Amino acid sequence: MDQAxxxxxxxxxxxxxxxxxxxxxxxxxxxxxxxxxxxxxRLPSTRSLSIQLGVARGTIDAVYARLAGEGCLIAQxxxxxxxxxxxxxxxxxxxxxxxxxxxxPWLPLQLGLxxxxxxxxxxxxxxxxxxxxxxxxxxxxxxxxxxxxALREAIAAYLAVSRGVTCGVDQIVVTHGFxxxxxxxxxxxxxxxxxxxxxxxxxxxxxxxxxxxxxAIAPVxxxxxxxxxxxxxxxxxxxxxxxxxxxxxxxLGITLSPARRHALLTWAAEAxxxxxxxxxxxxxxxxGHKPAALKAMDVDRRVFYAGSFxxxxxxxxxxxxxxxxxxxxxxxxxxxxxRHRGVAMFEQLAVAEFMRQGHFARHLRxxxxxxxxxxxxxVAALExxxxxxxxxxxxxxxxxxxxxxxxxGDDADLARRALKHGLKPSxxxxxxxxxxxxxGLLMSFTNVPEEKADEVxxxxxxxxx
Amino acid sequence: MDQAxxxxxxxxxxxxxxxxxxxxxxxxxxxxxxxxxxxxxRLPSTRSLSIQLGVARGTIDAVYARLAGEGCLIAQxxxxxxxxxxxxxxxxxxxxxxxxxxxxPWLPLQLGLxxxxxxxxxxxxxxxxxxxxxxxxxxxxxxxxxxxxALREAIAAYLAVSRGVTCGVDQIVVTHGFxxxxxxxxxxxxxxxxxxxxxxxxxxxxxxxxxxxxxAIAPVxxxxxxxxxxxxxxxxxxxxxxxxxxxxxxxLGITLSPARRHALLTWAAEAxxxxxxxxxxxxxxxxGHKPAALKAMDVDRRVFYAGSFxxxxxxxxxxxxxxxxxxxxxxxxxxxxxRHRGVAMFEQLAVAEFMRQGHFARHLRxxxxxxxxxxxxxVAALExxxxxxxxxxxxxxxxxxxxxxxxxGDDADLARRALKHGLKPSxxxxxxxxxxxxxGLLMSFTNVPEEKADEVxxxxxxxxx
Numbered sequence: 022m023d024q025a026x027x028x029x030x031x032x033x034x035x036x037x038x039x040x041x042x043x044x045x046x047x048x049x050x051x052x053x054x055x056x057x058x059x060x061x062x063r064l065p066s067t068r069s070l071s072i073q074l075g076v077a078r079g080t081i082d083a084v085y086a087r088l089a090g091e092g093c094l095i096a097q098x099x100x101x102x103x104x105x106x107x108x109x110x111x112x113x114x115x116x117x118x119x120x121x122x123x124x125x126p127w128l129p130l131q132l133g134l135x136x137x138x139x140x141x142x143x144x145x146x147x148x149x150x151x152x153x154x155x156x157x158x159x160x161x162x163x164x165x166x167x168x169x170x171a172l173r174e175a176i177a178a179y180l181a182v183s184r185g186v187t188c189g190v191d192q193i194v195v196t197h198g199f200x201x202x203x204x205x206x207x208x209x210x211x212x213x214x215x216x217x218x219x220x221x222x223x224x225x226x227x228x229x230x231x232x233x234x235x236x237a238i239a240p241v242x243x244x245x246x247x248x249x250x251x252x253x254x255x256x257x258x259x260x261x262x263x264x265x266x267x268x269x270x271x272x273l274g275i276t277l278s279p280a281r282r283h284a285l286l287t288w289a290a291e292a293x294x295x296x297x298x299x300x301x302x303x304x305x306x307x308x309g310h311k312p313a314a315l316k317a318m319d320v321d322r323r324v325f326y327a328g329s330f331x332x333x334x335x336x337x338x339x340x341x342x343x344x345x346x347x348x349x350x351x352x353x354x355x356x357x358x359x360r361h362r363g364v365a366m367f368e369q370l371a372v373a374e375f376m377r378q379g380h381f382a383r384h385l386r387x388x389x390x391x392x393x394x395x396x397x398x399x400v401a402a403l404e405x406x407x408x409x410x411x412x413x414x415x416x417x418x419x420x421x422x423x424x425x426x427x428x429x430g431d432d433a434d435l436a437r438r439a440l441k442h443g444l445k446p447s448x449x450x451x452x453x454x455x456x457x458x459x460x461g462l463l464m465s466f467t468n469v470p471e472e473k474a475d476e477v478x479x480x481x482x483x484x485x486x
Numbered sequence: 487m488d489q490a491x492x493x494x495x496x497x498x499x500x501x502x503x504x505x506x507x508x509x510x511x512x513x514x515x516x517x518x519x520x521x522x523x524x525x526x527x528r529l530p531s532t533r534s535l536s537i538q539l540g541v542a543r544g545t546i547d548a549v550y551a552r553l554a555g556e557g558c559l560i561a562q563x564x565x566x567x568x569x570x571x572x573x574x575x576x577x578x579x580x581x582x583x584x585x586x587x588x589x590x591p592w593l594p595l596q597l598g599l600x601x602x603x604x605x606x607x608x609x610x611x612x613x614x615x616x617x618x619x620x621x622x623x624x625x626x627x628x629x630x631x632x633x634x635x636a637l638r639e640a641i642a643a644y645l646a647v648s649r650g651v652t653c654g655v656d657q658i659v660v661t662h663g664f665x666x667x668x669x670x671x672x673x674x675x676x677x678x679x680x681x682x683x684x685x686x687x688x689x690x691x692x693x694x695x696x697x698x699x700x701x702a703i704a705p706v707x708x709x710x711x712x713x714x715x716x717x718x719x720x721x722x723x724x725x726x727x728x729x730x731x732x733x734x735x736x737x738l739g740i741t742l743s744p745a746r747r748h749a750l751l752t753w754a755a756e757a758x759x760x761x762x763x764x765x766x767x768x769x770x771x772x773x774g775h776k777p778a779a780l781k782a783m784d785v786d787r788r789v790f791y792a793g794s795f796x797x798x799x800x801x802x803x804x805x806x807x808x809x810x811x812x813x814x815x816x817x818x819x820x821x822x823x824x825r826h827r828g829v830a831m832f833e834q835l836a837v838a839e840f841m842r843q844g845h846f847a848r849h850l851r852x853x854x855x856x857x858x859x860x861x862x863x864x865v866a867a868l869e870x871x872x873x874x875x876x877x878x879x880x881x882x883x884x885x886x887x888x889x890x891x892x893x894x895g896d897d898a899d900l901a902r903r904a905l906k907h908g909l910k911p912s913x914x915x916x917x918x919x920x921x922x923x924x925x926g927l928l929m930s931f932t933n934v935p936e937e938k939a940d941e942v943x944x945x946x947x948x949x950x951x
Contacts, residue, residue: 040758083677126623137623137626146619146621150618150619153611153614153615154611156611158602159591161605162591162592162802163796163801163802164804197662197826197827197830198826200823200824200826201827226824233820233824235678293505331628335626336628337625337626337628337629337830337831338830338832339628339826339827339828339829340830358691359665359669359695359698361662361665361666361826362663363804364662364804365662365829368832
């Protein structure tokens with residue numbers, strides 16, 4: 022869309038009852054939704070638009086900020102405001118997307134879900150039901166803002182044993198999951214306008230959240246060793262925070278190399294920067310040793326460590342945790358009081374008891390075996406079905422595989438066709454902030470039992486082949 | 487503390503390994519905690535302190551902002567930065583304060599708790615236990631960011647019948663309680679530095695939250711008709727938001743008069759301002775008709791309406807809701823995705839079912855009778871015990887009474903003495919932002935059964951009399 026037609030579309034009606042803000046907002050929003058302003062398109066600067074439309078610059082600033090807050094626009098550090106690459110209408114941005122079919126709350130290959138059929142219902146139900154019957158008085162009043170002490174102790178013990186992360190219980194904040202942990206981290210260490218390194222490709226909600234909170238995004242590419250730290254230093258040396266998935270990079274599955282870990286920690290120490298480690302599916306690794314947590318090497322106390330029970334137990338719990346550096350523990354307590362006063366008691370009690378009785382560790386051990394079997398079955402079925410038409414990347418860990426289908430066309434189109442056949446792979450290109458040539462389908466194996474793998478592969482072949 | 491000794495205390499050690507930020511933060515923090523910078527004390531401007539200490543102004547800005555975020559400092563609009571009046575150390579600021587005695591999770595007269603002994607355990611337990619046993623697949627995946635549809639429908643029906651508030655289900659956001667609703671409202675309509683009217687006296691977390699989020703506070707006094715709207719308009723005409731408790735003003739219990747309601751809505755329409763109605767204990771009113779919700783008169787769509795299940799059911803649920811004006815419903819959905827993805831499934835299912843089966847309405851009807859009896863018993867016992875030494879104010883609604891004890895001394899001191907005797911009234915003076923002469927004890931009757939009222943009154947008399 023050229024500059025002239027863009028201005029045409031934005032033309033303000035001064036006789037309208039709608040405010041200038043409202044008019045501008047609506048028009049830009051419609052232009053984005055209808056594709057007249059496509060993802061990546063650059064908007065005029067507020068200064069030039071102010072002159073051209075004869076509208077106060079503050080009004081335009083406010084409209085841009087609101088659209089950035091809603092994830093439609095991104096304010097870049099040096100190169101102005103653009104339409105968010107990969108932006109879809111609000112209802113489409115969820116990781117657990119709306120049902121393709123009202124009868125199905127999820128679909129095979131869909132990312133972001135644990136194996137729903139393998140959840141340990143029996144001990145979980147027993148614990149919940151007993152808890153419901155007891156309800157002593159101190160479980161009726163508001164829980165501590167940092168979280169239930171029993172749960173924080175269980176998490177501390179788990180992290181020490183399983184992730185080599187040793188920390189005081191007072192450093193652990195129980196959160197409503199990663200999204201909440203991310204916002205808490207922002208509250209603790211960032212000021213409006215600060216620059217943040219994020220992985221590209223990466224988890225889309227991170228970019229949307231940071232943009233909404235007024236931060237500048239510095240997308241840093243990921244190669245075979247993980248985050249390209251040198252490139253981050255070169256392009257955004259003044260960044261205040263780096264957000265990384267060191268165990269299994271999302272979505273590529275790469276484990277951050279020792280050299281890059283060292284480089285990242287060195288950057289943080291030298292630049293006074295912070296690191297948020299999103300260890301979202303570290304529990305699931307299928308060959309030899311699990312990758313270490315970056316937090317385990319954090320001698321300079323610059324690393325926040327976020328974990329979640331969404332993959333290891335249930336997404337509907339909305340439960341996770343954040344380990345904060347010890348010098349920020351007191352500030353985290355205050356922040357939690359002012360943010361939402363912490364997490365409801367019931368989930369915390371249940372998970373604490375589930376961990377205390379050993380069910381959590383048992384469940385994780387069992388799932389490692391079961392996920393490995395499901396992964397291998399899906400990989401074998403896809404290879405049988407597609408032969409030379411697929412290039413599969415399956416790393417040693419994580420909950421999905423990546424399939425590239427050379428010559429079969431645009432991955433977003435492939436995903437749409439798969440959805441029509443009742444499958445829900447995610448297009449790799451949609452995970453990139455800077456549009457790139459990398460295409461493929463991300464396919465979760467968590468909810469594809471071994472005996473269903475051939476059927477799923479055949480359906481996918483019919484859909485896209 | 488005079489300017490010279492203040493600077494002395496802040497003197498920076500350039501040989502220290504600690505950052506300038508860290509040193510300054512620690513020193514101001516210690517000065518506040520130790521009372522050398524008392525509540526209300528004015529700090530030097532960042533500009534003058536920058537010159538005097540030879541430290542970059544940005545560093546000082548950052549330290550002030552961090553301390554404001556922690557509730558220690560308040561950045562006022564015209565008159566610089568002061569130590570928050572009524573600021574206590576972080577651990578003391580909770581509405582459900584730390585246990586005076588480790589065996590007691592709460593104490594008689596404590597604010598912010600419903601009657602824990604009258605909670606309808608039987609139907610609640612039955613619903614929870616059945617829910618735990620069922621766990622269908624669509625209750626295992628992540629709930630919708632705006633909340634469970636069944637709960638939002640139940641809330642919409644309740645609001646229409648009980649509060650005269652008619653709204654679409656799509657305007658209702660399920661929240662983690664009022665604190666979360668407040669932050670969502672800020673996300674939707676405020677920008678950093680905007681001015682907000684708050685009631686003075688009022689609920690302290692509101693001021694702390696707004697300060698932490700970089701807003702300017704305009705405390706507006708409350709008289710016998712409620713918020714003094716004209717004074718707000720005169721002193722802070724450019725305010726963007728007014729936060730009010732129209733049904734029973736917290737803590738004075740006053741119902742906002744019809745004339746003031748009209749004035750407030752007129753202000754919002756004329757100034758393009760917003761109103762957040764905190765209807766925290768509207769359910770409990772003991773004479774004739776409940777006061778109407780301001781939201782019921784919101785023809786101009788400027789009112790956010792916040793409700794909570796903390797008082798009507800249990801604080802440990804951390805569950806509430808926010809009705810947003812319809813033109814902001816879509817923005818609220820995006821904001822919830824980016825904030826924390828909404829509330830856990832279990833509480834939402836349980837409360838929705840509890841409402842659907844009619845238990846919620848029954849419980850509220852029953853509690854109205856029981857609370858009235860407890861209030862009357864406590865009032866009578868205090869009058870018997872204190873006679874002329876107490877001036878009691880008990881309004882037609884709410885969950886606490888206000889007792890003034892002329893000649894008995896400072897109310898914070900009275901509250902401390904009561905705490906030593908196992909009672910937990912709250913000093914009225916601590917609820918004021920601008921220090922004022924108004925003193926008294928706020929005493930909740932929710933957890934004082936009729937037969938214990940005389941004993942509580944006698945203990946209070948021994949403690950403070």
